[in-house]
Amino acid sequence: xxxxxxxxxxxxxxxxxxxxxxxxxxxxxxxxxxxxxxxxxxxxxxxxxxxxxxxxxxxxxxxxxxxxxxxxxxxxxxxxxxxxxxxxxxxxxxxxxxxxxxxxxxxxxxxxxxxxxxxxxxxxxxxxxxxxxxxxxxxxxxxxxxxxxxxxxxxxxxxxxxxxxxxxxxxxxxxxxxxxxxxxxxxxxxxxxxxxxxxxxxxxxxxxxxxxxxxxxxxxxxxxxxxxxxxxxxxxxxxxxxxxxxxxxxxxxxxxxxxxxxxxxx
Amino acid sequence: xxxxxxxxxxxxxxxxxxxxxxxxxxxxxxxxxxxxxxxxxxxxxxxxxxxxxxxxxxxxxxxxxxxxxxxxxxxxxxxxxxxxxxxxxxxxxxxxxxxxxxxxxxxxxxxxxxxxxxxxxxxxxxxxxxxxxxxxxxxxxxxxxxxxxxxxxxxxxxxxxxxxxxxxxxxxxxxxxxxxxxxxxxxxxxxxxxxxxxxxxxxxxxxxxxxxxxxxxxxxxxxxxxxxxxxxxxxxxxxxxxxxxxxxxxxxxxxxxxxxxxxxxx
DNA sequence: GAAAAAGAATTACATAAAGCAACATTAAAC
DNA sequence: GTTTAATGTTGCTTTATGTAATTCTTTTTC
Numbered sequence: 001x002x003x004x005x006x007x008x009x010x011x012x013x014x015x016x017x018x019x020x021x022x023x024x025x026x027x028x029x030x031x032x033x034x035x036x037x038x039x040x041x042x043x044x045x046x047x048x049x050x051x052x053x054x055x056x057x058x059x060x061x062x063x064x065x066x067x068x069x070x071x072x073x074x075x076x077x078x079x080x081x082x083x084x085x086x087x088x089x090x091x092x093x094x095x096x097x098x099x100x101x102x103x104x105x106x107x108x109x110x111x112x113x114x115x116x117x118x119x120x121x122x123x124x125x126x127x128x129x130x131x132x133x134x135x136x137x138x139x140x141x142x143x144x145x146x147x148x149x150x151x152x153x154x155x156x157x158x159x160x161x162x163x164x165x166x167x168x169x170x171x172x173x174x175x176x177x178x179x180x181x182x183x184x185x186x187x188x189x190x191x192x193x194x195x196x197x198x199x200x201x202x203x204x205x206x207x208x209x210x211x212x213x214x215x216x217x218x219x220x221x222x223x224x225x226x227x228x229x230x231x232x233x234x235x236x237x238x239x240x241x242x243x244x245x246x247x248x249x250x251x252x253x254x255x256x257x258x259x260x261x262x263x264x265x266x
Numbered sequence: 267x268x269x270x271x272x273x274x275x276x277x278x279x280x281x282x283x284x285x286x287x288x289x290x291x292x293x294x295x296x297x298x299x300x301x302x303x304x305x306x307x308x309x310x311x312x313x314x315x316x317x318x319x320x321x322x323x324x325x326x327x328x329x330x331x332x333x334x335x336x337x338x339x340x341x342x343x344x345x346x347x348x349x350x351x352x353x354x355x356x357x358x359x360x361x362x363x364x365x366x367x368x369x370x371x372x373x374x375x376x377x378x379x380x381x382x383x384x385x386x387x388x389x390x391x392x393x394x395x396x397x398x399x400x401x402x403x404x405x406x407x408x409x410x411x412x413x414x415x416x417x418x419x420x421x422x423x424x425x426x427x428x429x430x431x432x433x434x435x436x437x438x439x440x441x442x443x444x445x446x447x448x449x450x451x452x453x454x455x456x457x458x459x460x461x462x463x464x465x466x467x468x469x470x471x472x473x474x475x476x477x478x479x480x481x482x483x484x485x486x487x488x489x490x491x492x493x494x495x496x497x498x499x500x501x502x503x504x505x506x507x508x509x510x511x512x513x514x515x516x517x518x519x520x521x522x523x524x525x526x527x528x529x530x531x532x
Numbered sequence: 533g534a535a536a537a538a539g540a541a542t543t544a545c546a547t548a549a550a551g552c553a554a555c556a557t558t559a560a561a562c
Numbered sequence: 563g564t565t566t567a568a569t570g571t572t573g574c575t576t577t578a579t580g581t582a583a584t585t586c587t588t589t590t591t592c
Contacts, residue, residue, distance in 0.1 A: 017568080030393070030413055033284050036550080046570050051551075067577065068550065071284045136409070136418070140402045143423040152402070152430050154420025154438050157409040164418050168441075172420050172434070283578080302540080312580050317541075333587065334540065534592090541586065551576065558569070 020045075020053055028063055028072055035069040090220045090244035090265075091115050095122035097265035098182055098218055098242055104128050106179040109208055110138050112163030113184030115218045117141070132176050134164040134204075151176070165200050173207055181212035183238075187226030188219055188247060192254025194235055195228045202230040214239040217260070221245050236260065286311075286319055289390060294329055294338055296407040301335040304354040308361075308387065356486045356510035356531075357381050361388035363508055363531035364448055364484055370394050372445040375474055376404050378429030379450030381484045383407070398442050400430040400470075417442070431466050439473055447478035449504075453492030454485055454513060458520025460501055461494045468496040480505040483526070487511050502526065 020043055027034050036054070040047045054070050057063050063070040095118035102108055104127045110116045112135035120138045123129060127147045133139055134153045143150045153172040155164035183205045185194035194217050196202035209215040215238045224247045240261035246252055247262075256262055286309055293300050302320070306313045320336045323329050329336040361384035368374055370393045376382045378401035386404045389395060396415045397408045402423070409416045419438040421430035430438075449471045451460040460483045462468040475481040481504045490513045506527035512518055513528075522528055 032288060032412065033282055035282050047550080048552090048571085049569055052569085066282065066284050068282050069284075136402055136406045139423055140406065140428060143402070143425045143428055150423040150425075151434075152418065152420050152423055154418045154430065154434070157405055157416040157418055159409045159416075162406060162409055164420065168417075168420070168438070175434075313540085314542095314581080315579055318579085535590100536592095537588100537590070539586105539588075541584100543582100543584080545581085545583105547578100547580075549576105549578075552574085554572090556569105556571070559567085561566075562564085 017053065020050075021057060024053060024057065024070075025062060028070065033066075033069060033071045038069070087220045087222055087244075088118075091118035092122070093244050093265040094218050094220060094242050095119045097263060098216065099123050099125065101214070101216065102126055102129070102180060106130070107132065107177065109133065109176070109178040109181035109183075109212060110135065111181070111183040111205065111208070112138070112158075112161040113218075115220055116182050116184050119182050119218060132178055134169050136162050136164075165198070165204070170200065170204055170207065173204065173211070176211075178208075178211070179213045181208045181215040182242075183208055183215060183217050185217050185219055185223065185232070186228030186230075187223045188241070188243075188251060188255070189227055190225055190251055190254070192251055192256070192258055194219065194232055194238075194241065196230040196232055197228050199230060202232045206233040206235070209234055209237050216263075217241045219243050221247070224248065224251060283319065286316075287323060289387070290319060290323065290336075291328060292390075292407065292410055293387070294336065295410065296403055299335060299337050300329075301354060304335070304358070307355040307358040353486045353488055353510075354384075357384035358388070359510050359531040360484050360486060360508050361385045363529060364482065365389050365391065367480075367482065368392055368395070368446060372396070373398065373443065375399065375442070375444040375447035375449075375478060376401065377447070377449040377471065377474070378404070378424075378427040379484075381486055382448050382450050385448050385484060398444055400435050402428050402430075431464070431470070436466065436470055436473065439470065439477070442477075444474075444477070445479045447474045447481040448508075449474055449481060449483050451483050451485055451489065451498070452494030452496075453489045454507070454509075454517060454521070455493055456491055456516055456520070458517055458522070458524055460485065460498055460504075460507065462496040462498055463494050465496060468498045472499040472501070475503050476500055482529070483507045485509050487513070490514065490517060 024034055024039065036047050036050050039050045054063065054065055058065045064073055091114060094115055098119040099122035102123060107130040110120055110131060110133040117137055120141055124145055130149045131142045132151045132153065139150055139152045142148050153164050153169045155168035156166045158165045186197040187195050189195050196205065217238055219241060221244050236259040238260040240263045241255060242263045242265060244265050246264050252262055290300055290305060302313050302316050305316045320329065320331055324331045324336065327339060330339050357380060360381055364385040365388035368389060373396040376386055376397060376399040383403055386407055390411060393413045398417045398419065399405055400419045405416050405418045408414050419430050419435045421434035422432045424431045452463045453461050455461050462471065483504055485507060487510050502525040504526040506529045507521060508529045508531060510531050512530055518528055
C-alpha cells in the first residue's frame with residue numbers, strides 16, 4: 001500500500017503526480033527539507049515540474065517554499081528548549097526549596113525534566129555531592145561543577161525527555177543507594193496523585209520512591225489537575241511533593257491524606 | 267530500495283540554506299557556540315555565506331552574533347560552556363571521511379572526544395542509525411536528530427571527557443553488537459601505535475576494537491608523535507586509522523606494518 | 533601598555549544557480 | 563482525430579553564493 005508510494009523504481013514513480021506528492025511529503029516528514037534538483041533527479045522529471053508540484057502543495061498549506069526546495073512549516077526546533085522557558089520563575093523557586101533539603105556530601109538522584117534541571121542549578125552551592133541521573137542535560141551541567149561526582153544512568157535515549165529510559169536505566173538504579181531523590185511527573189491528578197506519561201517512566205519513579213532515603217516529587221503549578229494515563233505505584237511512600245503554590249482545594253487535601261507532605265516553595 | 271531515497275549527494279545537501287540553518291541551530295543547542303570557519307569547512311561553503319546565515323538567524327532572534335561565530339541567544343546556558351575546537355577544519359574532514367564508511371541502518375559506536383563529535387556531525391546525512399556512545403554531547407546531539415536511535419552507555423562521568431567511564435560503561439559495551447566503531451586516542455606514537463591517557467580508556471577502546479565489526483581510530487595531526495602512557499591492547503585488530511594528513515615518515519610506515527590501514531581524509 | 537600581526541567584519545561586485553512566464557511538446561481522454 | 567491536461571523548453575529576471583579590497587577587532591609581541 002504505502003510501499004508502492006515509496007517505491008523507488010523511477011519509471012513507475014515517474015508517471016503520476018500524486019505519487020510524487022506522496023513521496024515528497026514523506027521525505028519532508030523524515031528529513032525536514034527537500035531539494036528541487038534532488039527530486040527532479042529522483043523522479044526523472046524536469047525541475048519545472050517539481051516546482052509546480054511544490055507550488056501546489058504549498059498552496060494547500062502542506063509545506064513552505066524556500067529557494068531551491070521546500071521545508072516543513074515548523075522545523076520543530078524547540079521542543080525541549082521551549083519548555084525550559086515555561087514557568088521559569090516557578091521552577092527556580094522549586095529548585096531553591098528542593099536544594100534546601102540537600103546537605104553537603106549527599107547522594108542525590110535527579111530525574112529528567114525541566115523542573116529537576118532547575119533543582120540541579122540550585123544545587124551548585126553544595127559541595128561533595130554525588131549526583132545520579134538519567135538526564136543528559138543534568139549530567140552535562142553537573143559534571144562541569146567542581147566537587148561533584150556524576151553518575152549517568154545509561155540506556156536508550158528518549159528524544160523528548162533527552163534522558164535514558166528503558167530496561168538499562170531501570171536496572172542501573174539498583175546499583176545505587178541514594179539519600180534523596182527529586183522526581184518529575186506528568187501531572188497531579190484531582191485525587192492527589194502524581195501520574196505519568198509512560199509505563200517505564202512510572203516504574204522508574206516508583207522504584208526510586210521505594211529505594212531512596214527520601215523521595216520528593218517536584219511539580220510546577222501547570223501540572224495541577226492534569227490527567228496523564230499512568231499511576232505511579234507506591235506513590236504514597238514519597239516524602240513530599242514540592243510545588244510553587246498550593247493547588248486548588250480538592251487536590252491539596254487529597255494529596256496530604258495519602259501521606260506525602262505538601263511543600264510550597266517561596 | 268529506500269536506500270535510493272536516502273542518497274546523500276553532498277552537492278544537494280549544501281544547496282539548501284534551511285539545511286544549514288537546521289544544523290547550525292542543532293550545534294548551537296549542543297555546543298553552545300558555533301564558529302564561522304568551522305561551519306564553512308563543514309558545509310564546504312564560503313565564510314561569507316555562513317555569515318549571511320548567521321545574520322539571518324540572528325535577525326530571527328535564534329542566536330547571538332559574536333566575533334568569529336555565534337552563541338545561544340539566552341545566557342541560560344551555564345550548562346554549555348564554550349569548547350573551542352582546535353583544528354576544526356581537519357576534524358570536519360576526518361568526520362566526513364568517517365561518515366563515508368557508514369551506511370544507512372548501521373549500528374555505530376562513537377567514542378568521546380572532539381574528533382568523534384565531528385564524526386557525529388557528519389553523520390547527520392545518514393538515516394536509521396543506531397548510535398551507541400559514552401559521550402554526553404554526542405548523545406544530546408544525536409537524539410535531536412530524526413531517524414536516529416541513541417543508546418547512552420552509563421557510568422561515572424569523567425568531567426574532562428564529559429563522557430561515561432569506568433566499570434559500568436565497560437560492562438554496558440558487552441550488550442551491543444556494533445557494525446562500526448570510531449574511537450579516539452591520546453596520541454599516535456613514533457612506532458605507529460595509538461596510545462591512551464587512562465587505563466580504563468585503553469581497556470574500553472581495546473574491547474571495542476575487538477568486538478566491533480570494524481573499528482577505526484580517528485586522530486587529527488596534532489596527535490602525531492605524541493606519547494601517552496598506555497598502550498591499547500589488540501590495537502592491531504583495528505580496521506584503520508583516519509587522519510587529516512599523512513604522518514611524518516617513520517610513523518606512517520610503522521603503523522601500516524602493524525595492520526590497520528592508514529586513511530587520509532580529503 | 534603600545535605596536536604589529538592575524539583574523540574577522542563589511543562592502544561592493546561578479547558569477548552561478550534558481551525562479552518565472554510564455555510557449556512548445558507530449559501524453560492521456562473523449 | 564480533436565481536445566485537454568500535464569510536462570518540457572526557452573529566454574529573461576531574481577536570488578544566492580563566491581571573491582576581492584578595505585576597514586575593524588582581537589591577539590600577540592616586545
